[in-house]
Amino acid sequence: MVESLVVGRGLSKKFGDFTAVDSIDFQIQAGEAFGFLGPNGAGKSSTMRMIGATSPPTSGHLRVLGMDPMVDGIKIRGRLGVVPQEDNLDRELSVYENLLTYGRYFNMARAEIDRRAAELLEFVQLSERRDSRVDPLSGGMKRRLIIARGLINQPELLILDEPTTGLDPQARHVVWDRLYQLKQEGVTLVITTHYMDEAEQLCDRLVVMDKGRIVAEGSPRSLIERYSTRDVLELRFEADARDQALPVIETVAQRTENLPDKVMVYTDNADEAVIRLSNNGVHPISTLIRRSTLEDVFLRLTGRQLIE
Amino acid sequence: MSLLLARLFPPQSRPTRRAGRLLQRNLLVYKHIWMVIIAGFCEPVFYLFAVGVGLGSFVGDVTTAGGQTLSYAAFVAPGLLAASAMNGAIVESTFPIFFKLHYNRTYDAVLATPMRVADITVGEILWAQLRAGIYACGFLALMYVTGLTTSPWAPGAALGALLVGFTFSAAGFAAVTFMRTWHDFDMIQLVILPLFLFSGTFYPLSVYPPFLQPIMQISPLYHGTELLRAFTLGQFDWTLAGHAGVLVLMGTVGLFIISRRLVGTLLK
Amino acid sequence: MNTPRSLMVVEAEYRIYRRTWRGTVLTTWLRPILFLVAMGMGLGALIDRNVNQALGEAGYLAFLAPGLMAASAMQTAITEASWPVRTGIKWRKNYWAQISTPLTTNDLLTGLMIWITIRLLFVSTAFAVVIWVFGAGSFGKALMAVPAATLTGMAFASPLAAFAAWVKEDSTMIAMFRFSIIPLFLFSGAFFPIEQLPDFLEPIVVLSPAWHGVDLCRWIILGTPLTLSIWTELGYLAATMAAGWWAAARQLRKRLIV
Numbered sequence A: 001m002v003e004s005l006v007v008g009r010g011l012s013k014k015f016g017d018f019t020a021v022d023s024i025d026f027q028i029q030a031g032e033a034f035g036f037l038g039p040n041g042a043g044k045s046s047t048m049r050m051i052g053a054t055s056p057p058t059s060g061h062l063r064v065l066g067m068d069p070m071v072d073g074i075k076i077r078g079r080l081g082v083v084p085q086e087d088n089l090d091r092e093l094s095v096y097e098n099l100l101t102y103g104r105y106f107n108m109a110r111a112e113i114d115r116r117a118a119e120l121l122e123f124v125q126l127s128e129r130r131d132s133r134v135d136p137l138s139g140g141m142k143r144r145l146i147i148a149r150g151l152i153n154q155p156e157l158l159i160l161d162e163p164t165t166g167l168d169p170q171a172r173h174v175v176w177d178r179l180y181q182l183k184q185e186g187v188t189l190v191i192t193t194h195y196m197d198e199a200e201q202l203c204d205r206l207v208v209m210d211k212g213r214i215v216a217e218g219s220p221r222s223l224i225e226r227y228s229t230r231d232v233l234e235l236r237f238e239a240d241a242r243d244q245a246l247p248v249i250e251t252v253a254q255r256t257e258n259l260p261d262k263v264m265v266y267t268d269n270a271d272e273a274v275i276r277l278s279n280n281g282v283h284p285i286s287t288l289i290r291r292s293t294l295e296d297v298f299l300r301l302t303g304r305q306l307i308e
Numbered sequence B: 001m002s003l004l005l006a007r008l009f010p011p012q013s014r015p016t017r018r019a020g021r022l023l024q025r026n027l028l029v030y031k032h033i034w035m036v037i038i039a040g041f042c043e044p045v046f047y048l049f050a051v052g053v054g055l056g057s058f059v060g061d062v063t064t065a066g067g068q069t070l071s072y073a074a075f076v077a078p079g080l081l082a083a084s085a086m087n088g089a090i091v092e093s094t095f096p097i098f099f100k101l102h103y104n105r106t107y108d109a110v111l112a113t114p115m116r117v118a119d120i121t122v123g124e125i126l127w128a129q130l131r132a133g134i135y136a137c138g139f140l141a142l143m144y145v146t147g148l149t150t151s152p153w154a155p156g157a158a159l160g161a162l163l164v165g166f167t168f169s170a171a172g173f174a175a176v177t178f179m180r181t182w183h184d185f186d187m188i189q190l191v192i193l194p195l196f197l198f199s200g201t202f203y204p205l206s207v208y209p210p211f212l213q214p215i216m217q218i219s220p221l222y223h224g225t226e227l228l229r230a231f232t233l234g235q236f237d238w239t240l241a242g243h244a245g246v247l248v249l250m251g252t253v254g255l256f257i258i259s260r261r262l263v264g265t266l267l268k
Numbered sequence C: 001m002n003t004p005r006s007l008m009v010v011e012a013e014y015r016i017y018r019r020t021w022r023g024t025v026l027t028t029w030l031r032p033i034l035f036l037v038a039m040g041m042g043l044g045a046l047i048d049r050n051v052n053q054a055l056g057e058a059g060y061l062a063f064l065a066p067g068l069m070a071a072s073a074m075q076t077a078i079t080e081a082s083w084p085v086r087t088g089i090k091w092r093k094n095y096w097a098q099i100s101t102p103l104t105t106n107d108l109l110t111g112l113m114i115w116i117t118i119r120l121l122f123v124s125t126a127f128a129v130v131i132w133v134f135g136a137g138s139f140g141k142a143l144m145a146v147p148a149a150t151l152t153g154m155a156f157a158s159p160l161a162a163f164a165a166w167v168k169e170d171s172t173m174i175a176m177f178r179f180s181i182i183p184l185f186l187f188s189g190a191f192f193p194i195e196q197l198p199d200f201l202e203p204i205v206v207l208s209p210a211w212h213g214v215d216l217c218r219w220i221i222l223g224t225p226l227t228l229s230i231w232t233e234l235g236y237l238a239a240t241m242a243a244g245w246w247a248a249a250r251q252l253r254k255r256l257i258v
C-alpha cells in the first residue's frame, strides 16, 4: 500500500474554549490534489496551518510526509510550499527580493534562487515588475507573487489556502494550468477554495467541512452522484402561478427547493421532466436546464443560509 | 479671486464638522488611553525631577535673557514642558498615523464615506491636541504645587503648550506623508534631537558664542520655550507675538502640506 | 554547507538595511556629537563654573561622555529590538511568512539578537571615536568600553523583544517608550551621580541595567572606581539579557505558534 503523504485522525484544534476543527479524519495520497471546501469559518485554514507545521494540534494524530509536525516541523517545512490565505509579503522588499529572501530561508544557493525566481516570475507574469515594490502591486498581482513564493523551494507538497481568490479569469486559468502541470510532475496539492468550478477542475478528491467537522468526502463526481441528481431545472414563475405549480412539480422531481426568485427541481432526466410539466399545465416564464454541479452538493450539505 | 482660492484650497482640503467623527473613532480605538495619558504626563515630570533635582545643585542659579536670576529647576521647567509637548506630538502623531496610512488602510476606508481628507487631518490633530492639553495642565499644576512658578499668568503656558503641540503634530503628520518604511523614523529623530538639545531648554542661549545664537533661534522649539517661559515667569514683551506667530505659521504650513499630500496619496 | 538558519534572518535584515542605512548612519554619528556639544559643553559651561567634587576633576564633559555611551547603546537597542518584533507580528507580518519556512521562532529571535549586537558594536565604536575627537577620553580606553556598552544594550534588547512580542496595541508600545525609556535614560547615572537622588530611589536605580553599564563605561574610560565588583556588574547585565531572551523566546512562540 502506498504511504499516505498526510494523515489526520481525530484531529482537533481549539482556540481557548472554541473548537475550530472538531476531530476530523482524512488521508492525502502522494501525487493527488486534495481539496478542503466549506463555508467561512468552517476550519479550513486552521487545518491548513496544522498541516503546514506552524500550528500545534490540540488533540488527535497528524502525520505529514511521514513525520510528526510538532517534532520534525523544520524538516517538514523545508519540503513544503505554502500559499497562505492572508497576504504576508514583505513590504519592505521588492518583488524579486521577496523571492530571494524567502528562498534563502530554505538555505538555497543564490544562483539557484535567481534561476528559479526568473522562471517563477515569468510564470506568474510579473517579470516586468521584478524590481517594483510590493505595495503598489494590484491585489491579484500580490496573490500571484505569493504563489510564486510558495514554489521557490520546489516543494513536494504544496498547501494552497484560497490560491485564486482575487485573480482575474485569465490568471486563474494560468494558475490552474500550472497546478495541473505540477501535479503531473508528482507534486501533491492541498487546496482550499470557495470556487466550486475550481474544486471540480483541480481536485481528485475533496472533503466538505462545516463547523469544524467533515460532512462529506469523495471525488467531485462521486459527491455529485451521492448528494445530487444528474440534472437541475431552474424555473421562474409569475407571482401567483407558482403556488399552483408547486404540487405538480413535486411529482416530477426527486427533490425541490423553493427559493425567493425561483424553484430548483432536482431530477435525473430534465428533458422528460419538462415535458411532463408542460403536459400537466405548468408553464414557467423561464426554464433553465443544467447538469448538477459541486455547488449544488455544497449548498445541500452546508445549507443556503448564512448561519454563524 | 474665488477661483484662486478654490485652486489653492480644493473641497478636499476644507474640513467640515465631520472631523469630530475621526476623533470619536480614535477615542474608541484607544482602549488603553489612560496609559498613554499617564505616560504623557509622567514624561516631563521625570525630566523635571532628573534635571531639576539631579543636576540642579551642580548648576546653581541661572540668569535669563531678561536679567532675572532664578533656580535652575524654575528655569528649566517651562522648557521641559515645551520639549515634552513637542516630543508627545511627534511620537503620538508619527507612529500611529504611519501604520494607519500604510498598513491598516484606515483612511482609505474613511474616505469611502462622505468624510473629506481635511476631516482626517483636523480630526487627528484635534486628537493630539486633546491629549497634549491634559498633559500640560497636569504639569502646570505640579509647578504650582512645588513653587516653581508663582506667576498668575502661568495657566497661559498651557495654551502655549497646546500651540507647540499643534505645530509639531502638524509637522510630524506632514513628515509621515513622505515616509515609506518605518526606518524613516530615524530621520525624524534626526530632526527632533537637535531641536530638543539646542532650543534653550537646558540653558540660556547666551552660553553660546554670539555668532551661533541666531542659528539657534531658527528652531521652532526655541520659540515655544520662550513663549512658555514668559508665562511661567510672568514676563511679557512684544517678542512674544513673534514667537507665537512662528509656531502658528509653521503649523499652518504643515496642515497645508498634509492636505496636499494626503489628497495625492489617498485619492490617487 | 548548511548555514545556521538564524544567519538567514540576519541576512534578510542586512538586505533591508542596505536600503535604509543613510538615516541610521547619520543618527549613529550625530547623536553622540549633539549630546556632547549640547550637554557636555553647553550645560557643562554652566556646571563647571562651580567646584563639584561629585563629578570628578576632569570636568562635566569627561564625566558625561562615558555614561552617555552606555545610555546611547541602551536607546539604540530598545528601538532596534521593539519595532521590528511588533511590525513582524502585526504590520509587516514577515514573522508569519518566516515561520512557514524551516525557520523557527528561536531562529527569528537569535537572528534579531545577532543583528542588534552588530549594530550596537557599530554605534558604540562611533561613540568611542566621538569621545576621542572631543577630547573627553583616550581612544584606546574608549574602544575598550565598546564591549561593555554593547553588553548594556543587549541587556535591554532581549527584554524589549519580549515586551514587543507580548504587546497587543501600538498605544501600549508608545506609552512604554515615553514611560520607561526616558526615565531609564535620565536616571541611569549618565547625567549626574545617582547619589543626588533621594535615598529611597537609589536602590531602584541600581536595578536598572543602564546604571551598571554607565558605571562600567565610566570605570574603563575615566578611571573612576567601580561601585560594585566587576563580576557583579557584568554578571547582572548578562543575567538580564539571558532572562529577557528566555522570555522573548516564550512570548514569540505564544504569539506565532497558534
Ligand SMILES: Nc1ncnc2c1ncn2[C@@H]1O[C@H](COP(=O)(O)OP(=O)(O)OP(=O)(O)O)[C@@H](O)[C@H]1O
Residues within 6 Å of the ligand: A015, A018, A019, A020, A038, A039, A040, A041, A042, A043, A044, A045, A046, A047, A085, C258
Ligand atoms: N488564531 C485564532 N484565534 C482564535 N480563533 C481563531 C483563530 N484562528 C481561527 N479562529 C476561529 O476558528 C474558526 C475557523 O477559522 P478558519 O480560519 O480555519 O476558517 P476557514 O474555514 O478558513 O474560513 P474562511 O473560508 O473564512 O477562510 C473561526 O471561527 C475563527 O474565528
Ligand SMILES: [Mg+2]
Residues within 6 Å of the ligand: A044, A045, A046, A085, A161
Ligand atoms: Mg480560511
